[in-house]
Amino acid sequence: MENIFADRINDVPKSFIREILKVTVQPDVISFAGGLPNRDFFPVKEIRESCCRVLDESGKDALQYSTTEGYEPLREFVSKRYADKGINISPDEILITNGSQQGLDLMAKSVLNEGENVIIERPGYLGAIQSLSIYKANFKTVDLENDGPCISDVKKAIESNPKLFYAVPNFQNPSGITWSDSKRREVADVLAPSKTVLIEDDPYGELRFIGKPQESMKKYLEKNTVLLGSFSKIFAPSFRLGWIAAPKSIFEKVIVAKQAADLHTNYFSQRVLFDYLRNNDIDKHISTILAVYRKQREAMVNAIKKYFPEEVEFTEPEGGMFLWVKLPRHINSLELFDIAIKDKVAFVPGDPFYPSNPDKFTMRLNFSCVDEATITEGIERLAGAIKSVM
Ligand SMILES: Cc1ncc(COP(=O)(O)O)c(C=O)c1O
DSSP states (O other): OOOOOOHHHHSSSHHHHHHHHHHHTTTEEEOOOOOOOOGGGHHHHHHHHHHHHHHHHHHHHHEEESSSSOOOOHHHHHHHHHHHOOOOOOOGGGGEEEHHHHHHHHHHHHHHOOOEEEEEEEEEHHHHHHHHTTTOOOOEEEEEEEETTOHHHHHHTTOOSEEEEEOOOSSOTTOOOOHHHHHHHHHHHHHSOOOEEEEEEEETTOOOSSSOOOOHHHHSSSTTTEEEEEETTTOOOGEEEEEEEOOOOHHHHHHHHHHHHSSSSSSOOOOEEEEEESSOOHHHHHHHHHHHHHHHHHHHHHHHHHHHTTOEEOOSSSBBSEEEEHHHHHTTTTHHHHHHHHHTEEESSSSGGGGSOOOOTTEEEEOOOHHHHHHHHHHHHHHHHHHHHH
16 A cells, blocks of 8 residues: 655664564463563452442543543642652642653653654663654653663753653563662753753652662752653553643643543543552552562562573672563574474563664663563573573
8 A cells, every 4th residue: 555654754773672562462372472460460350349339339420521730639649649758749740641651752742843853761661662752752762770870871862952861760571670779969960051841750669679769860859850651550551541740831831642542541440449558459469469569579680590500691680570581692583482482481672772883782681570480481481491592
């Protein structure tokens, strides 16, 4: 068919991970490729109760159109949770979005002109590369070291007057890396004199199972930080509920973008989520998830130490859902994928996590969805595949 499509969509590659997932759904494949929260912890019974309560108590209101900003009590809940962490954000600065992915889209739509510079970690979140590419961002990548971005890269990138710096400082997708306190301060020092807005995307922040929490970048760079948050990893991703917390001047523009996109986020979902939060202990729920993810992460790290060749490097995340593997320089992870899938084990090759010049010797492993024994078995299979090409 004749190409009727706009440049903005033609130039953006289809999600590579979705393509890969198609191969990995066969039942006998052990998949570390997914990026999903563990479905065993979706609070099905409690959500059913909340749905019934919302419909019984305020069904007609809950099914009506609503405000663009989002359900006020839910915005107050988010504001209060920030306050508990010592971050002062008024409910008036919080917009409920259709997942944090929409938060990113609305931010990019509101501030980016074609060809403007955006800093992103290398490797970086695929969904951000995709979303920012639609707005024709010119990526300035900064290498991710074990404790956060390479500061000399950040200094160099900031010279190009980027509009945005998009980052995932806690348990990053794909690497599992968390920025240290000192890296956070250093990045803030570099950004403070600039006009660059830092987008701190934090969907995994609550999923810390080792060590102590770091301060949000908002603490170090108050005026220039926009926060993205999500209920996907601690409640249920299908609800598509997240938020943007932005200073008033940015907030007002983002509201216009939100109105144009979809008027407002699904109001019934917001009411059900809020009812759930009011009638259940979300922190208890999160600690149940954490106990399992901690064990699965431990099983994966231990199996890697036991079975992988010594030359393989890997991150040991303190939270989140992923760890990152660097293979010896002659093992291309795309080629390894084809061998591994024959051995019935899958992962995501590192390639798509780079906007350009991919490091082809890397891969992402997910540990949130596979039980401990299966993780050990899968890592042993993967080790076999790696050794077969060494
Ligand atoms: C870093 C990062 N940001 C955003 C998202 C999207 O989350 P949401 O479900 O809130 O749209 C994800 C999902 O995997 C993610 O890994």
